[in-house]
Amino acid sequence: MKRSRRLPRHHLSEGGKTPPKLSDLFPSEPRGAAGQAIRTDPRQREGAGKMTSSENIDKTAVLGILRLGFGCAPAAFTEAGVELGLFDAMTEEPVHANELATAVKADPDALKRLLRALAFTGVVERVGPDLYAHTPLSRQLRTDVPGDNGYLIRWGMTRVMNEIMRYTAETVRKGSTLFEEVFGKPFYDYLSQDDIEAGNIFNRAMIGNSGRVSSDIVGKLDLAHAQTLVEIGGGRGRLIKEILEENPHLRGVLLDLEYVLDDVLTELRPGGALAPRARLVPGDARKSVDVKGDVYILKNVLHMWDDQTVVDTLRNVAEAAGPNAPIYVIDVVLETGGETDDASSYMDMLMLLIMDAKERSIGEWTSLFDQAGLDIVSQTRLSDGHLTMLEGRAR
Numbered sequence: 001m002k003r004s005r006r007l008p009r010h011h012l013s014e015g016g017k018t019p020p021k022l023s024d025l026f027p028s029e030p031r032g033a034a035g036q037a038i039r040t041d042p043r044q045r046e047g048a049g050k051m052t053s054s055e056n057i058d059k060t061a062v063l064g065i066l067r068l069g070f071g072c073a074p075a076a077f078t079e080a081g082v083e084l085g086l087f088d089a090m091t092e093e094p095v096h097a098n099e100l101a102t103a104v105k106a107d108p109d110a111l112k113r114l115l116r117a118l119a120f121t122g123v124v125e126r127v128g129p130d131l132y133a134h135t136p137l138s139r140q141l142r143t144d145v146p147g148d149n150g151y152l153i154r155w156g157m158t159r160v161m162n163e164i165m166r167y168t169a170e171t172v173r174k175g176s177t178l179f180e181e182v183f184g185k186p187f188y189d190y191l192s193q194d195d196i197e198a199g200n201i202f203n204r205a206m207i208g209n210s211g212r213v214s215s216d217i218v219g220k221l222d223l224a225h226a227q228t229l230v231e232i233g234g235g236r237g238r239l240i241k242e243i244l245e246e247n248p249h250l251r252g253v254l255l256d257l258e259y260v261l262d263d264v265l266t267e268l269r270p271g272g273a274l275a276p277r278a279r280l281v282p283g284d285a286r287k288s289v290d291v292k293g294d295v296y297i298l299k300n301v302l303h304m305w306d307d308q309t310v311v312d313t314l315r316n317v318a319e320a321a322g323p324n325a326p327i328y329v330i331d332v333v334l335e336t337g338g339e340t341d342d343a344s345s346y347m348d349m350l351m352l353l354i355m356d357a358k359e360r361s362i363g364e365w366t367s368l369f370d371q372a373g374l375d376i377v378s379q380t381r382l383s384d385g386h387l388t389m390l391e392g393r394a395r
């Protein structure tokens with residue numbers, strides 16, 4: 001793997017710098033590891049600067065700091081559970097840690113310790129001495145649940161994600177991504193050329209992403225009169241597969257990067273059940289979209305790019321689509337102009353870190369569509385409460 005120069009990391013106490021004091025770390029409204037505000041007793045907050053004895057210590061805030069200090073632990077432990085097959089081994093009834101250790105071939109004592117940590121994190125529930133039950137979270141991490149959610153956890157734990165997150169302070173100082181400086185090339189080039197294993201984990205994580213909303217999208221699209229649907233950046237084809245299965249009269253074109261199409265779902269590959277109606281087109285939508293269709297879809301693609309790339313890509317799609325074909329962009333639309341601090345704020349920061357991309361408000365989307373010669377003619381919130389389907393038409 002090629003690596004470029006290592007950047008200085010001023011936020012660490014390296015090179016003789018003084019480490020931050022605990023008092024510096026206390027924000028006025030401390031946040032939990034999951035980002036939720038930790039409410040503290042206002043009297044304690046007022047007196048926080050004068051704390052002298054251990055009785056006055058705000059234990060909730062200290063716990064919050066501990067959780068943040070070991071913030072990577074919940075994800076690492078959950079990933080370990082996924083890798084061990086722990087959540088698949090759990091049954092409907094509470095199960096003893098020793099039984100689980102046998103099922104997943106782990107050291108019984110170490111597994112008990114992992115289960116305790118997972119219970120503290122809320123991934124499993126401890127219902128008796130060494131007795132553990134599923135929670136909604138652990139159920140979602142089973143491999144028999146649609147969504148490949150385990151891959152999302154694994155993606156967050158990849159070396160590429162962990163490494164780039166270490167440059168958050170530098171990125172915020174600079175105001176743009178350091179991905180190329182750190183990894184030697186842009187995000188997608190790196191995933192497709194230098195770290196294909198991480199690339200495959202990313203593509204599988206994205207499958208889960210699509211799986212959660214695909215039936216909702218299929219239900220909302222009126223494809224009765226369409227002949228060819230084009231999905232741009234459809235990844236391994238989870239959404240287009242479902243669309244083609246639900247619409248037997250329809251043909252589909254999946255345009256994505258070549259390395260992604262090499263790993264497309266079996267149904268869409270030559271010889272697969274949908275292959276006669278599916279065409280795989282390797283390409284770069286930022287440069288051109290040379291595919292004719294009656295409907296175009298870009299789901300979770302544009303938020304991965306900076307404004308100019310979004311405009312260039314939308315313009316390419318608009319040229320291919322002409323004025324009669326709807327262009328559906330399915331992405332986050334930030335409420336209240338992006339001032340909310342919901343989960344989208346995490347995704348927004350990750351987008352900045354990896355590729356100068358961002359989550360956008362409806363005002364920002366409207367401006368980008370407009371610059372590409374498109375009008376937004378409808379917007380529909382999807383059932384996951386997170387994504388919105390924007391319908392654009394070329395003028």
Ligand SMILES: C[S@@+](CC[C@H](N)C(=O)[O-])C[C@H]1O[C@@H](n2cnc3c(N)ncnc32)[C@H](O)[C@@H]1O
Nearest residue numbers: 206209210233234235256257284285286299300
């Ligand atoms: C965040 S993923 C979303 C995948 C899928 N649409 C979903 O919602 O799960 C972004 C997709 O855009 C593809 N992509 C990236 N750069 C591209 C380009 N220049 N042209 C076409 N597709 C691209 C990626 O390979 C990936 O499949």
